Each structure stands twice: as structure tokens, then as C-alpha cells.
Amino acid sequence: MAVFEFISPIYVFLIFAGTLVGIIFGAIPGMTATMAVAVCLPLTYSLGLDNGLALLLGLYVGGISGGLVPAILLGIPGTPSSITTTFDGYPMARKGEGEKALRIGVVASFVGGIVSLLALFFFAPALAEFAIAFSYVEKFLIILFALTVMAALSENMLLGIFSGFLGIFISLIGVYDVTDGGNGQYRLIPPGTEYWLEYGFSLLPVLIGLFGLATILEGAEQGMPRGQSLDDIKVGEHSRFSLSVFKGQIVNLLRSSGIGTFVGILPGVGGSAASILSYTATKTASKEPDSFGKGNPAGIMASEAGNNGLTGGAMVPLLSLGIPGDATTALLIGAFTLQGVQVGPLFIGNNPMTWDSMIVAMLIANIFMFAIMYFAIRWLAMVVAVPKHILFPVILMMCVIGAYTINYGIMFDVWTLLIFGIFGWLMVKLRLEVAPFIIGFILGPSAEIYFVKSLESFGTLGIFFTKSWIAMLLWVLIAGSVIGSALLARRKSRERAAAAAARG
Amino acid sequence: MAELLQVTVDFDRSHLIFPTLIGVILMLLGLAIALTHRRAIAGSGGMWSRAFAHMDKARFFGTLALTVIYFLLMVPVGNIWPNTGLGFLICSIPFVALTSILYMHERNGRSLIPAMIVAVVAPTLVWWLFTYVFALTLP
Numbered sequence: 001m002a003v004f005e006f007i008s009p010i011y012v013f014l015i016f017a018g019t020l021v022g023i024i025f026g027a028i029p030g031m032t033a034t035m036a037v038a039v040c041l042p043l044t045y046s047l048g049l050d051n052g053l054a055l056l057l058g059l060y061v062g063g064i065s066g067g068l069v070p071a072i073l074l075g076i077p078g079t080p081s082s083i084t085t086t087f088d089g090y091p092m093a094r095k096g097e098g099e100k101a102l103r104i105g106v107v108a109s110f111v112g113g114i115v116s117l118l119a120l121f122f123f124a125p126a127l128a129e130f131a132i133a134f135s136y137v138e139k140f141l142i143i144l145f146a147l148t149v150m151a152a153l154s155e156n157m158l159l160g161i162f163s164g165f166l167g168i169f170i171s172l173i174g175v176y177d178v179t180d181g182g183n184g185q186y187r188l189i190p191p192g193t194e195y196w197l198e199y200g201f202s203l204l205p206v207l208i209g210l211f212g213l214a215t216i217l218e219g220a221e222q223g224m225p226r227g228q229s230l231d232d233i234k235v236g237e238h239s240r241f242s243l244s245v246f247k248g249q250i251v252n253l254l255r256s257s258g259i260g261t262f263v264g265i266l267p268g269v270g271g272s273a274a275s276i277l278s279y280t281a282t283k284t285a286s287k288e289p290d291s292f293g294k295g296n297p298a299g300i301m302a303s304e305a306g307n308n309g310l311t312g313g314a315m316v317p318l319l320s321l322g323i324p325g326d327a328t329t330a331l332l333i334g335a336f337t338l339q340g341v342q343v344g345p346l347f348i349g350n351n352p353m354t355w356d357s358m359i360v361a362m363l364i365a366n367i368f369m370f371a372i373m374y375f376a377i378r379w380l381a382m383v384v385a386v387p388k389h390i391l392f393p394v395i396l397m398m399c400v401i402g403a404y405t406i407n408y409g410i411m412f413d414v415w416t417l418l419i420f421g422i423f424g425w426l427m428v429k430l431r432l433e434v435a436p437f438i439i440g441f442i443l444g445p446s447a448e449i450y451f452v453k454s455l456e457s458f459g460t461l462g463i464f465f466t467k468s469w470i471a472m473l474l475w476v477l478i479a480g481s482v483i484g485s486a487l488l489a490r491r492k493s494r495e496r497a498a499a500a501a502a503r504g
Numbered sequence: 505m506a507e508l509l510q511v512t513v514d515f516d517r518s519h520l521i522f523p524t525l526i527g528v529i530l531m532l533l534g535l536a537i538a539l540t541h542r543r544a545i546a547g548s549g550g551m552w553s554r555a556f557a558h559m560d561k562a563r564f565f566g567t568l569a570l571t572v573i574y575f576l577l578m579v580p581v582g583n584i585w586p587n588t589g590l591g592f593l594i595c596s597i598p599f600v601a602l603t604s605i606l607y608m609h610e611r612n613g614r615s616l617i618p619a620m621i622v623a624v625v626a627p628t629l630v631w632w633l634f635t636y637v638f639a640l641t642l643p
Contacts (some may be wrong), residue, residue: 158533158536158537158540159537161533162530162533162534162537165526165529165530165533166530168526169523169526169527169530172522172523172526176518176519182518182519183515183516183518183519185516185519185520186519187519187520187523188523213571216567217564217567217568220560220563220564220566220567220607221559221560221563221564222560223560223563224560224563224607224609226609387615388607389604389605389606389607389608389609389615389619390604390618390619390622392603392607393599393600393601393603393604393607393623394600394622394626396571396599396600396603397596397599397600397626397627397630398630400574400575400592400596401592401630401634401642404592404642404643405634405640405642408640408641409640409641409642409643411575411578411579411643414575414578415575418571418572418575422568429551429552429555431544444526447522448522451521451522451525452513452518452521452522455511455513455521456513456515456518459510459511459512459513460506460509460510460511461509461510461511462506462509
């Protein structure tokens with residue numbers, strides 16, 4: 001069949017290598033799928049389009065999936081999208097159910113990846129056409145909707161929302177970029193720092209600082225508590241995994257995969273929002289929401305099905321509009337540009353072969369991901385038994401490499417890592433919340449462009465309400481999300497008051 | 505009503521619209537936090553002194569100091585042999601070794617030997633991988 005012309009031993013090998021390297025990058029805290037793609041991007045020069053994409057898609061799928069290993073075993077999200085995996089995975093690991101939690105995560109990841117791939121394959125052209133109709137107004141409202149999730153996510157709503165807006169504010173530092181339609185003027189740059197802050201803080205050093213260095217600083221502050229030994233992880237009979245754990249969770253798996261795919265499809269919205277939304281939805285739908293955050297397997301399923309659901313979905317705006325869903329897909333645009341291919345509304349129609357080869361590569365990558373992680377989970381789990389005094393200095397060094405190489409050798413990115421490492425440590429002390437901060441930081445720049453462009457084009461704030469039925473529907477969703485979060489917060493504080501009263 | 509919502513965007517000042525809007529929202533939120541968390545903010549001095557008292561100061565400030573020295577030295581050392589990544593390699597080995605020793609609980613041969621092997625092997629491997637396999641420039 002002509003469809004499979006692109007499949008060659010080297011193509012399959014590159015997917016395998018990409019997936020394996022991606023998993024390892026994802027599994028090492030402080031290194032991410034984004035970095036894996038960034039590091040390997042120059043390698044695709046010599047590989048050609050199909051083979052180059054095979055490697056990168058393997059890295060992408062593997063990198064997103066590998067993040068669950070440190071999330072569960074160390075409580076450090078290996079990738080930003082596995083933040084919610086830590087909520088239930090880490091408590092399970094501490095109860096000695098690390099291997100079980102990992103296998104649950106792997107199966108959920110696989111389901112999420114396959115569901116999103118099916119959605120991508122069957123609905124991409126139609127969805128792409130629908131998304132083409134979106135103007136700046138709808139795009140801004142979609143981002144606003146994603147931002148309201150910050151509220152649902154927070155321990156303390158007010159502090160969480162404040163952290164989110166702080167993230168947006170910091171993301172605006174630097175030039176209002178001409179390439180995005182801005183006027184090229186500087187803002188929010190302290191005098192004397194224009195040289196370093198011209199383009200603001202880079203996303204990846206900020207992420208590595210907040211999630212890598214801050215975690216290490218916290219460990220150092222607490223005197224580097226001794227890690228678990230291999231005996232504590234209880235591999236084998238103590239932590240037996242069986243598929244029966246998924247009984248009654250089919251709805252959860254499908255809903256989370258669906259949410260992940262949908263969030264991935266929304267242009268400009270991606271990354272951690274997928275797992276956060278599906279986690280929140282599962283918690284809200286659960287009969288026992290209080291058991292979440294304490295080691296409920298359903299939480300891991302929601303988070304991992306959600307973040308792997310993203311992988312397929314995120315390709316839709318990327319291929320149809322050229323809009324990246326997150327930092328990793330932004331790098332994939334770089335890969336296309338390297339090969340001289342323009343992604344946009346005409347991409348799929350003009351490049352049916354590349355489209356097929358991408359779908360097949362993602363399918364194979366998901367199968368490899370499942371096989372590698374399911375059967376080699378014990379070796380992956382051994383990362384926990386490495387003593388902290390060996391692991392953490394090496395992670396620190398890897399954080400430096402990640403920060404330094406992301407923009408091909410900018411020392412200021414390394415200092416950014418330190419600044420945000422200390423800032424992340426301080427945030428915990430001040431009870432500010434890191435996850436909403438990051439969502440704000442990632443979405444801030446696009447929110448600005450869509451907002452300002454909408455006003456420039458229409459000259460009235462009313463346009464956000466009256467533009468189209470899609471805009472009105474989005475407002476209903478936004479209001480629902482805000483009201484839902486407020487009700488949830490009220491219930492939480494009432495329960496807390498009741499618990500305090502019960503204690504006397 | 506419709507007139508109230510009218511906005512004219514001056515392109516030359518369009519870079520300030522969104523930062524101003526977010527700045528105002530931040531200030532309002534800050535004010536709300538100041539009002540609702542009065543007691544916690546008033547007691548923050550005690551919180552900091554408690555946190556400082558319970559801190560493992562040697563490990564915490566040691567990490568910060570070593571990291572700053574590591575970052576400061578990397579580029580000047582690298583400039584001695586430009587574009588070889590040796591600045592990274594030469595600075596990383598002592599950095600990894602020293603932080604390992606700092607974090608170690610029992611500083612005996614059984615802990616020291618594997619840590620020192622890692623401190624030499626890990627940076628060297630990474631340096632080789634990035635310089636020769638990925639062809640990326642390190643400091």
C-alpha cells in the first residue's frame with residue numbers, strides 16, 4: 001500500500017530511539033519533553049522530513065509520558081503536564097504502592113494517547129476548518145477560559161488567582177514583539193537590564209527553576225531528607241497491579257482523554273491545562289472527592305489520560321493554523337521550518353503523505369511507550385533508590401544544561417533558572433501557588449495579543465460578548481467555571497470550619 | 505451603553521494596554537489579600553524567624569553559594585578554550601562533587617567513592633554527548 005511507503009527500518013528505529021530518550025528525559029526531573037525535542041532538533045537536519053518527524057514525535061510522546069515516573073516516585077513533576085499526577089501518585093508511592101501507581105499511569109497514558117490519536121485522525125480536518133473561523137476575540141476568550149481554571153486549581157482561591165495574574169504580569173516583561181503584531185516597544189523592563197530582558201524570561205528556564213531548582217532548594221533547607229531505599233518501593237508482590245483497578249473507571253479514562261484531546265485542540269491553550277482540567281473534572285464527578293490528593297488511583301488515571309490525550313489534540317492547531325499548543329509543539333514548528341514546510345490551513349491537503357506518516361509515527365510511539373514503560377518500570381523506578389546526594393547534584397547540572405542550550409547558549413537563561421529557583425522556594429513560603437503562576441506565565445503573551453488585536457480591530461469591549469455564538473458559548477463556560485470554583489471553595493472552607501469546630 | 509464600551513487603541517502605546525490592565529487587577533487582588541489575610545501578614549515576621557531557625561543553613565546557603573560560584577566561573581573558564589565546552593566540564597566536576605559532599609549524611613568511603621565516580625562520569629558523559637553527538641555548544 002502506498003500509505004506505508006515511508007515505513008522503513010530506520011523510521012521505526014528513530015521512533016523507538018525517540019520514545020526511549022523522551023521517556024528518560026521526561027523521567028529525570030528538570031528535563032522535559034520540550035528539552036528533548038530542542039536538543040534533538042538539530043539532528044533532524046540530516047534525516048529528512050518523515051524520519052526527522054518520526055524522531056521528534058517519539059520524543060514528544062515519550063517525554064510527556066516519562067514525566068509520570070518522578071511525579072509518582074519523587075513528587076516532582078517531570079514535565080509541567082504531570083503536575084496533577086503528583087497529587088495522588090506520590091501519596092501512593094509513599095504508601096509503598098509505587099509500582100502499582102506507575103503501571104496505572106502507563107495504562108492511562110496509553111489510553112489517552114490512542115484516544116487522542118483517533119480523534120486527530122478522524123476529526124482533524126473538520127475541527128481544523130471550524131478553528132479557522134476563530135478570530136482574535138474567540139481566541140482570547142478561550143485563553144480566558146483556561147485562566148479561570150487557575151481558580152479551581154488553587155488551595156486558596158484569592159492567592160491562587162493572584163499567583164496566576166502575577167505569572168501573566170511577569171510573562172509580559174520585554175518587547176511587545178513585532179512578529180506577533182506588536183509595536184516593538186519595551187515595557188516592564190527595569191532600567192539597565194534591557195540587554196538581558198529584551199525578550200523577557202524564557203519559558204523553559206523559568207519552568208526548570210520553579211520545578212527543578214526550587215525543589216532542590218527545599219530539600220536542602222530541610223537538610224536533604226534521606227530518600228526511600230529500593231525496599232521501600234515495594235516492587236513485586238507487595239504492590240501488585242491488575243487491570244481490575246480500572247473497573248468502573250472507563251468513564252474517567254474516556255472523559256479525561258477527551259478533555260486532554262479537546263484542550264490540545266484549542267489553539268494556544270495546551271500544556272498543563274489538560275491534566276488539570278481532567279483532574280478537576282474527575283474529582284468533581286467523584287462520589288468521594290475527599291480521597292483525591294491522598295492516593296486515589298482515579299486521580300492518576302485522570303491526569304495521565306489527560307496529558308497524553310493532549311499529544312494528539314495539540315497537533316491539530318499546529319498543523320491547521322500553525323499555532324502551537326505549548327512549548328513542545330512550538331519546537332515542532334521549528335522542525336517544519338528547518339525542512340522548508342509551511343504549516344497552516346493547507347498543510348494536510350498538500351502533504352497527505354507527511355500527514356499519514358505523522359499519524360503512524362504517533363501510533364507506533366504510543367505502542368513503544370507502553371511496552372518500554374510497562375515492562376521496564378522497575379528499572380525506571382530505580383531512579384528513586386539513587387541517593388539524593390548523588391541524584392540532586394546531577395539534576396542541578398542537567399538543569400543548567402537545559403537552560404543553557406534551549407536558546408543555543410545564552411548565559412542569562414542560566415541565571416533565570418537561579419532567579420526562578422529562589423522565587424519558587426519563596427512562593428511556597430508566601431503561600432503563593434506555583435501551578436496557576438505557570439499557567440498565567442505560559443498563556444499571558446497570547447492573551448495580550450488576542451485582547452489588544454480584538455480592540456484594535458473592533459474598537460469596543462462589547463465585541464467580546466457579541467462577536468459570535470462561539471463567543472457567547474465561551475462566556476457560559478467561563479461563568480460556569482468561575483461559579484463552580486467559588487462553590488467548591490465555599491464548600492471547602494465550610495468543611496474546614498466544621499473540622500475545626502469538631503476538634504473543639 | 506455602547507459608547508461606554510468604545511475603546512480607541514493608539515498603536516504607539518498599545519504595548520502598555522495589557523500590562524496596565526493586569527497591573528491594576530494585581531493591585532486590586534493584592535488589596536483584597538491584604539484585607540482578608542491581615543492576621544497572617546501581621547504574623548509573618550514570626551513565620552520567617554521560625555522558618556530560619558528550622559532551616560538547614562549549611563545545606564541551603566551552601567547550595568546557593570556553590571551554584572552562584574559555578575555559574576560565575578563557567579563562562580570565564582570556558583573562554584580559555586573557546587567553543588569546546590570545557591568551561592562546563594571543568595566547572596561541573598567540582599560542583600557536582602562538592603554539592604554531593606554537602607548533601608551527604610555519612611561522609612565515609614562507602615558514600616564518597618560512588619559519589620565521586622558520578623561527579624566525574626556524569627559531567628564527562630553529558631559533555632561528550634552534547635559536544636560531539638548533539639553538536640551543541642556548552643560554555
